[in-house]
Amino acid sequence: MLRVLVAAGLLLIASAQTAIAAPAPSPDPAFQQSLERLAADLTIPGLAYAVVERGVVTTTGAVAGPGDAPLDADTPLRFASVTKALAGVLLMQAVERGELDLDAPASRWIPALSDRPDITVRHLAAHVSEGVPGTAFVYGTTRYSRLGAVVAATHGQDSFADALRAGIVEPAGMTWRDSPHLGAHAGFVSTVSDMGRFVAALQTGRLVRRDTFDRLVQPYVTAAGVPQPVGLGWFAQPIGGAQVVWSFGQDDPDHSSALVLMLPDRDLALVLLANTDELSNPFRLLSGDVRTSPFATAFLDAYAPDVAAGITARDRRVQDLLVAAWAEDLPRAEAALTDIRAMGPPSGDDFALHYVASHLNGPETADFFAGVDQAMRAAHPTDRWVLLFSAELNAASGRTPDAIQTYEALLALPNQEADGLWRLFRAWSYRGLADLVAPTDPVRALTYVDQGLETGVRGETREQLEQLRGTLSATR
Numbered sequence: 129m130l131r132v133l134v135a136a137g138l139l140l141i142a143s144a145q146t147a148i149a150a151p152a153p154s155p156d157p158a159f160q161q162s163l164e165r166l167a168a169d170l171t172i173p174g175l176a177y178a179v180v181e182r183g184v185v186t187t188t189g190a191v192a193g194p195g196d197a198p199l200d201a202d203t204p205l206r207f208a209s210v211t212k213a214l215a216g217v218l219l220m221q222a223v224e225r226g227e228l229d230l231d232a233p234a235s236r237w238i239p240a241l242s243d244r245p246d247i248t249v250r251h252l253a254a255h256v257s258e259g260v261p262g263t264a265f266v267y268g269t270t271r272y273s274r275l276g277a278v279v280a281a282t283h284g285q286d287s288f289a290d291a292l293r294a295g296i297v298e299p300a301g302m303t304w305r306d307s308p309h310l311g312a313h314a315g316f317v318s319t320v321s322d323m324g325r326f327v328a329a330l331q332t333g334r335l336v337r338r339d340t341f342d343r344l345v346q347p348y349v350t351a352a353g354v355p356q357p358v359g360l361g362w363f364a365q366p367i368g369g370a371q372v373v374w375s376f377g378q379d380d381p382d383h384s385s386a387l388v389l390m391l392p393d394r395d396l397a398l399v400l401l402a403n404t405d406e407l408s409n410p411f412r413l414l415s416g417d418v419r420t421s422p423f424a425t426a427f428l429d430a431y432a433p434d435v436a437a438g439i440t441a442r443d444r445r446v447q448d449l450l451v452a453a454w455a456e457d458l459p460r461a462e463a464a465l466t467d468i469r470a471m472g473p474p475s476g477d478d479f480a481l482h483y484v485a486s487h488l489n490g491p492e493t494a495d496f497f498a499g500v501d502q503a504m505r506a507a508h509p510t511d512r513w514v515l516l517f518s519a520e521l522n523a524a525s526g527r528t529p530d531a532i533q534t535y536e537a538l539l540a541l542p543n544q545e546a547d548g549l550w551r552l553f554r555a556w557s558y559r560g561l562a563d564l565v566a567p568t569d570p571v572r573a574l575t576y577v578d579q580g581l582e583t584g585v586r587g588e589t590r591e592q593l594e595q596l597r598g599t600l601s602a603t604r
Contacts, residue, residue, distance in 0.1 A: 155189035162426035167193030169451050170406040174199035178324035180397040183332035185324040199403050201320040204305055205384040208314050208377030212272055213388060215279060215312040216361025218295050219253060220336050220344045222282035237278045249278055253360040254348035258543050259510050265356040267414045269313045270547035276312035288312050300329035323399045331395045345373045357416025368438025374418050378408040389424055391432060398427045410454035415479035422447040442471040446480050453484045461488060474500040476507025486520040497521060512538055512553055519560055528564050535561050555585040559593055566600060574600050
């Protein structure tokens with residue numbers, strides 16, 4: 129589970145390219161060293177990055193980690209879910225021109241939502257369209273992908289790709305590259321250098337006005353007054369007295385992952401790309417808290433230390449724990465966990481600790497992780513990731529009835545998008561239920577396995593279900 133995201137004039141383009149043509153030759157040594165250490169710990173073959181300040185790419189750099197697949201600032205890879213951030217900019221361009229009302233029913237452009245007039249464009253862009261729309265954040269890639277139709281229509285283009293090329297790539301002076309799997313949610317192929325140009329164009333107001341950008345990254349607030357992690361395709365959160373705006377990408381494990389992080393008030397930003405998924409996957413970024421990322425912390429330590437002071441000692445030990453757990457370094461993980469337990473009680477923001485709970489749970493940590501689970505369930509009672517990790521923890525702790533009840537609650541969640549992730553969650557739930565009841569009721573366990581296979585899930589999860597089915601069939 130730990131391995132289980134309007135063209136401008138030619139003169140403007142030329143000036144944008146000229147402004148970023150001479151990056152500084154010397155990356156910050158401390159930042160470079162941090163990246164080298166993380167690449168080694170996480171076995172990332174290649175990292176490349178750009179630092180953007182006041183509309184200029186001031187630094188580019190690269191790190192060669194283990195393996196024989198380095199990359200540099202001009203290596204094209206998929207930026208995965210960072211595409212959502214570009215789609216958010218396109219939405220706000222349409223708002224600026226008066227072509228789009230974010231609070232209009234999304235069904236005006238998306239026929240598949242014709243039976244859900246209560247779901248607005250803003251709900252989709254802020255990941256608050258599942259459950260009761262507008263009440264809670266649930267990261268939903270497929271729901272977000274539907275915004276491609278909204279973007280194309282409000283930009284007067286035939287496709288999202290055409291709108292992206294005309295609205296961002298050309299005015300920012302970027303190079304267009306074919307992206308076979310492109311959608312509003314993911315798939316954009318680019319380089320660190322070109323994404324640096326995108327960020328520089330945002331900093332200088334060439335894509336949207338500054339007041340529009342501020343609206344773009346203003347976190348969605350529910351009717352109950354609770355801020356959520358996302359504005360329109362961009363995560364945003366206060367850290368160390370500053371607003372930190374960011375987007376992450378997580379592609380196939382052996383392909384790519386990415387992080388774009390901005391401090392708008394300082395016109396300072398980072399573009400970071402890796403050629404595996406370890407830049408993102410170990411750190412639960414889809415939960416909406418960049419403080420779990422040691423890469424983000426390393427950048428802030430080097431370039432904005434006063435902001436980095438808002439990342440606490442506990443946050444940093446959680447990062448250490450996640451790195452160690454991913455690397456399967458149990459002694460290092462246990463040492464980090466000992467320190468974390470001494471730093472205070474769990475809270476409803478401990479997504480990362482909840483993520484690793486079932487893998488590190490033991491006699492000495494049982495009470496602590498039970499507290500993590502209780503806090504998370506209270507704060508996020510309908511979050512599917514929280515329910516999944518709760519069920520796994522209960523199963524690992526021998527609390528079979530609680531685990532069964534939690535898996536069943538996950539399967540019963542309303543208003544879920546029937547996409548690949550939905551299939552995975554259902555398959556994981558049926559697999560968990562089968563494991564729990566197999567010792568006493570193998571026939572019922574087989575039924576759960578068959579229900580898991582009927583989801584159409586593929587890959588490793590399907591192989592596990594098929595293997596379990598064979599084992600159960602042999603014991604009948």
